Amino acid sequence: MTETIAVEARNAIKAFGQGDVAVRALDDVSVQIRKGEFFTLLGPSGCGKTTLLRLIAGFETPTSGSILLDGKDITSDPPNRRPVNTVFQSYALFPHLTVAQNVSFGLQMQGRPKAEVTATTDRMLALVRLEAMAGRKTSQLSGGQQQRVALARALAPQPKVLLLDEPLSALDLKLRKEMQTELKRLQTETGITFIFVTHDQEEALTMSDRIGVMSAGKILQIGGPRDIYTRPANRFVASFIGETNFLPGTLRDGRVILASGGSIEVAATLRNAGNVTVAVRPEQVRIVPATEPDALPATITDLVYFGTDTHCHMALADGSEVVARLQSSVSGEAGLERGGRVGLRFAPGAAQVLGE
Amino acid sequence: MSMSAGEEAAKRRRVRDGWLLSAPALLLLTLAAAGPLLVVLVYSFLTPGQYGGVVWEFSTDAWVGILFTRDIFTETMQLADAHLAIFWRSVRLSLLTTLITFAVGFPTAWFIATRPPKARALWLFLITIPFWTNLLIRTFAINEVIRNEGILNSVLMAAGIIATPIQILYTDTAVLIGMAYVYLPLMVLPLFAAIDRFDMRLLEAGYDLYANRWQVLRRIVLPIVKPGIVAGSILVFVPSLGAYVTPRVLGGGKQMMIGNFIELQFGQGRNWPLGASLSMLLLLIVLAALLVYVRAAGKGGAHGQ
Ligand SMILES: Nc1ncnc2c1ncn2[C@@H]1O[C@H](COP(=O)(O)OP(=O)(O)OP(=O)(O)O)[C@@H](O)[C@H]1O
Ligand SMILES: [Mg+2]
Numbered sequence: 191m192t193e194t195i196a197v198e199a200r201n202a203i204k205a206f207g208q209g210d211v212a213v214r215a216l217d218d219v220s221v222q223i224r225k226g227e228f229f230t231l232l233g234p235s236g237c238g239k240t241t242l243l244r245l246i247a248g249f250e251t252p253t254s255g256s257i258l259l260d261g262k263d264i265t266s267d268p269p270n271r272r273p274v275n276t277v278f279q280s281y282a283l284f285p286h287l288t289v290a291q292n293v294s295f296g297l298q299m300q301g302r303p304k305a306e307v308t309a310t311t312d313r314m315l316a317l318v319r320l321e322a323m324a325g326r327k328t329s330q331l332s333g334g335q336q337q338r339v340a341l342a343r344a345l346a347p348q349p350k351v352l353l354l355d356e357p358l359s360a361l362d363l364k365l366r367k368e369m370q371t372e373l374k375r376l377q378t379e380t381g382i383t384f385i386f387v388t389h390d391q392e393e394a395l396t397m398s399d400r401i402g403v404m405s406a407g408k409i410l411q412i413g414g415p416r417d418i419y420t421r422p423a424n425r426f427v428a429s430f431i432g433e434t435n436f437l438p439g440t441l442r443d444g445r446v447i448l449a450s451g452g453s454i455e456v457a458a459t460l461r462n463a464g465n466v467t468v469a470v471r472p473e474q475v476r477i478v479p480a481t482e483p484d485a486l487p488a489t490i491t492d493l494v495y496f497g498t499d500t501h502c503h504m505a506l507a508d509g510s511e512v513v514a515r516l517q518s519s520v521s522g523e524a525g526l527e528r529g530g531r532v533g534l535r536f537a538p539g540a541a542q543v544l545g546e
Numbered sequence: 547m548s549m550s551a552g553e554e555a556a557k558r559r560r561v562r563d564g565w566l567l568s569a570p571a572l573l574l575l576t577l578a579a580a581g582p583l584l585v586v587l588v589y590s591f592l593t594p595g596q597y598g599g600v601v602w603e604f605s606t607d608a609w610v611g612i613l614f615t616r617d618i619f620t621e622t623m624q625l626a627d628a629h630l631a632i633f634w635r636s637v638r639l640s641l642l643t644t645l646i647t648f649a650v651g652f653p654t655a656w657f658i659a660t661r662p663p664k665a666r667a668l669w670l671f672l673i674t675i676p677f678w679t680n681l682l683i684r685t686f687a688i689n690e691v692i693r694n695e696g697i698l699n700s701v702l703m704a705a706g707i708i709a710t711p712i713q714i715l716y717t718d719t720a721v722l723i724g725m726a727y728v729y730l731p732l733m734v735l736p737l738f739a740a741i742d743r744f745d746m747r748l749l750e751a752g753y754d755l756y757a758n759r760w761q762v763l764r765r766i767v768l769p770i771v772k773p774g775i776v777a778g779s780i781l782v783f784v785p786s787l788g789a790y791v792t793p794r795v796l797g798g799g800k801q802m803m804i805g806n807f808i809e810l811q812f813g814q815g816r817n818w819p820l821g822a823s824l825s826m827l828l829l830l831i832v833l834a835a836l837l838v839y840v841r842a843a844g845k846g847g848a849h850g851q
Contacts (some may be wrong), residue, residue, distance in 0.1 A: 249750055269753040286769045295765075296755035322794035347756065 195261065195350055195381040197223040197246055197274075204241050215241040216252070217407035223351075223385060224400075226364045228377050230386045231302045232394040233404030234430065238388045242404075243353045244390050246385065259350065270299070275344035277354040283328040289339050290315065290324040296347040317376065334365045341376065344544035357395065360391040370397055391431045405489075419471075425454050425544050428469045435475065435512045437468040441543060450506035454536060456543050458535045467544045474540035475514035477526070478533045479504065482485060485533025488512060490526060502526060504534070583829075590822035598816045609817035612827055628806075636803040637831070639793075640786035641716060643725040647733035647782050649776065650726070655737035655774075659744075670738065673731050682730065685795045688724045692796075716798035724792040727761065729785065733778040740774025775842040784832050804828050 204216040215238045220415045223229045225406055244250040244256055248269035256265045264272055275296065284292050294311040302310070315321045318338035328339060337357060337456040341484060345353055354373075358366045374397055379383045394401050395415040402412045403426075413445040424427035425436065439448040446468050447453045454468065478485050491511070495518065502514045512534060526532070590608050592600040592847070594661040613630070614623045676684055691697045694711040700706045714720050744767065752762035768775070790805035802810070803825065811821030 216773045247754060249753075260634075270758055274754075276712045276751075278747060280745075280747055282745070282747045284748060284751070284766060284770075285745075295752075295757075299756040300762060324772060343755070347612070 196225045196227075196259070197221045197385065198258040198261075199242065199245065199259065200256045202245055202252045202257065203243070204238075204245060204250060205253045205381040207313070214407050216245070218255070219407070219409055220255075221402055221409055221412060223383060225382055226381050227399040228374070228384045228397060229397035230387065230388060230394045230401045231389060231404055232391060232401050232431070234389055237404040238407045239389075239404055240355055243276070243355050243385065243387055246351070247274055247276050247353055273347075273350045273406060275347060275349040275352055276529055277340045277352065277357045279345045279355045279359065281340040281358065283325070283336055283343070285329055287328070288324065288327050288329060289320060292328060292339055293342045293346050295343065300347055310346055314346045317345070317379070318342045318372075318533065333361055334369065337369060338372075341373075344378060345376065345382070348380075349382065351385060354384060354386045356387050357497050358388070359390075366393075373397065395431070403430065405430070421542060422469065422544070425467060425469070428542070428544060433472050434513075434514065435470045435472065436544075437470065437506075437510065437512070439468055440464060446541070446543065448486070448506075449533070450486070450510055452484075452507075454486075454541050456541050469510075469542040469544055470536050472501065472513045472515035472541055474537040475512060476537065477514055477516070477534040478535055480531045480533045482533045482535075485535050486533050488532055489529055490530045490532060492528060493526060495528045504532065506534075560654050586822045586825050590819055590826055592819050594819050598812070598818060600818050605819065608689075608817070608823040611817075611820050612823055632802050632804060633825035635718070635801070636787055636805075638722055639725065640789075641781050642722055643729060644733075644779050644783045644816065646722065647730050648737075648779065650712055650734035650794040651730055651737055651778065652702040652775075654730075655734050655741050658734075659739055659741040660746075660808045670735075673734050676728070678680045682795070683790050684723055684728060685724055689728055689795055690721075692720055692723065715796065718797070718799065720796040720803055721789075721793045721801055721803070724796040725789055727780045727784050728792060732785075736774045736781065737771065738774075740771040740777075744771055776839050780836060780839050783835060785831055787832060787835075788828055 194315050194379065199219050199221050202216050202219045203214065206213045206215055209310050209508075217238075219238070219242060231242060233239055240333055243252065245252050248264070248267060248271075252265065254265050258264065259272065261276070277383040284295065287295065290311055292544055293314050294307050297307040297310055312321070318341055320335060320338055320342065323335060323339075328336060331339065334452065337360075339359070357373075358369050361369060369392060373384075373386075380388055386394075386397065395418075398415055400412060400414055402409045403418060404410065405426050411418060413421070418427065419431055422434075428434045429436070437446075437448050437450070439446040441456070441464065444456060446451045446466060448468070456468070480487060486506060488506050490502060491505050492501075492502040494503070498518060500516050500518045504512050506512060514534070563772060589600055591604055592604065593600050593605045593607070594774045611626070613626055615629075616622075616783055617624045618622055654673070658673070661669060688814050689696075692714040693699075694713065694715065696715075698714070699708070699711040703711065714723070726736040731768075748763055748766055748770070757765060763843070787803075788805045789803055793801055793803040794807055797806075804827075808824045811817045811824065815821070
């Protein structure tokens with residue numbers, strides 16, 4: 191099945207510095223990225239996302255481990271011999287060249303025939319809708335336009351893999367949304383494998399085929415957006431992506447006995463693991479009358495209105511906090527008020543038991 | 547937009563006051579800068595005095611004399627080969643000096659610009675040290691290194707590499723070494739300033755787009771730091787062309803450059819008008835060189851294709 195894998199990192203370790211001050215930017219990372227997929231590396235600042243991209247691009251060599259492209263070991267190939275292009279966070283457009291010259295740079299360096307260079311450049315400019323700007327200097331463009339030049343420049347040589355390091359982080363919200371759609375369109379149209387870096391979880395969820403969640407130099411979980419969101423592998427992933435309620439308890443015979451009293455049913459397949467944490471997304475929390483049997487008793491501490499939905503903060507018997515997200519209704523949340531006593535239920539299958 | 551008569555009058559008054567207020571400074575500048583130049587220009591159209599100085603008698607001999615000499619016996623004009631040789635040597639040595647300082651200065655400036663900020667300040671300081679030493683002393687130091695019994699030859703002979711001293715002193719090579727040494731900082735500093743402003747991330751962008759090291763240097767680095775190259779070249783070429791001390795000390799009497807030749811006219815030559823016309827010629831060459839450079843710099847960006 192190797193032919194469906196575009197890029198692979200095998201036990202990649204990257205350490206910066208020596209001895210005591212050594213930092214492991216990547217700590218034994220293994221990941222397989224499939225051909226033609228939109229793969230996102232998601233993680234907080236400093237977790238090693240850029241470092242992994244730089245290993246793939248060839249700007250850094252791993253301290254140990256290897257990088258494979260189409261099943262071939264390219265660990266020691268210099269960047270200019272890798273059919274991989276990068277869209278830099280800073281764009282890194284050549285200031286002395288025009289938009290068209292920027293886009294054709296890679297093609298010229300590859301020694302493509304002149305006619306092909308011109309044709310491909312025109313096609314790329316059309317793809318990112320910058321035909322009208324072809325003759326301009328890049329400094330005369332807006333942020334979004336520069337972004338698109340950077341994209342066209344990296345796509346023009348038709349790389350096997352396109353690396354994008356937080357390409358949208360410098361744009362304002364509206365432009366960002368536009369470019370997200372645009373990126374997705376370009377990826378579908380070109381069929382090129384995209385490896386996209388972001389620390390914006392919403393961006394990751396909406397755009398990706400698969401996501402690799404990173405923390406402190408490790409990839410914690412790889413999976414589709416729905417997978418990652420509904421079945422987080424551990425507490426870090428659950429808290430980094432979306433909002434989550436964490437409830438401590440003990441697992442026994444398919445039920446978790448919560449520290450706050452009461453219990454909830456979970457998948458019966460789980461082993462009795464002693465102390466566990468139950469993760470429940472706020473939108474999976476149902477508020478029921480306090481009188482309902484089996485519901486967890488809670489007291490409303492706060493109601494926060496967000497427009498489309500309202501967050502209801504509640505305290506359980508032991509004081510731990512639970513947030514429920516309710517769709518706002520026009521007339522206000524009937525029967526809910528600060529200090530009110532209610533009962534809680536979780537949607538079936540919504541409670542996720544985490545090991546640590 | 548139209549202005550009322552009052553506004554226009556006020557504006558005119560402001561302009562007039564501006565001129566009046568800056569008049570003393572302008573006058574001083576004109577006298578200090580243009581004045582001496584004017585004197586030189588006027589002298590170049592006068593007749594040489596018997597014992598130096600000038601006689602107030604109009605003549606174009608000094609200008610003709612730049613290129614031609616009058617044969618005393620046949621009274622015919624002949625091309626002044628010696629003069630031409632001196633001009634040619636001056637331009638050639640100055641261009642070579644510019645080239646050498648660039649070849650040495652570019653890697654040096656690159657090295658400094660890529661050091662951490664603290665080390666950078668130290669390196670820049672070291673580069674500028676020779677600046678604070680008297681030119682004559684620096685030149686004699688070079689003399690000490692390259693003369694036949696000097697350090698270089700002694701070491702080479704002691705090492706058995708050469709049997710007899712190499713004659714470097716009093717050759718064009720000596721003048722070149724001296725000028726390159728003296729003017730190197732003038733090349734390094736503007737290059738450093740340009741490279742310091744260069745965004746090193748563009749190097750990675752270049753490699754990423756399949757350029758090799760040489761292509762990255764030629765297609766990305768050099769075009770972008772071009773203003774620094776132009777500035778450094780001007781700063782080296784212009785004073786090289788008029789150099790006086792270095793060719794005098796290291797080139798001896800024979801390897802004259804324009805500067806020495808001009809001095810000769812005001813001294814032993816006792817031909818002040820010729821000295822004046824030569825000075826004007828030097829100025830013209832410098833201006834022409836500046837014009838070429840400025841135009842090259844103006845085209846800077848369009849270099850890419
Ligand atoms: N050249 C380097 N020298 C020393 N340490 C480095 C170097 N590059 C990265 N690091 C360290 O490696 C770790 C990972 O850095 P990296 O740039 O990969 O993080 P990141 O996930 O891209 O973060 P961000 O979201 O802020 O861009 C950080 O602790 C960083 O300080
Ligand atoms: Mg980064």
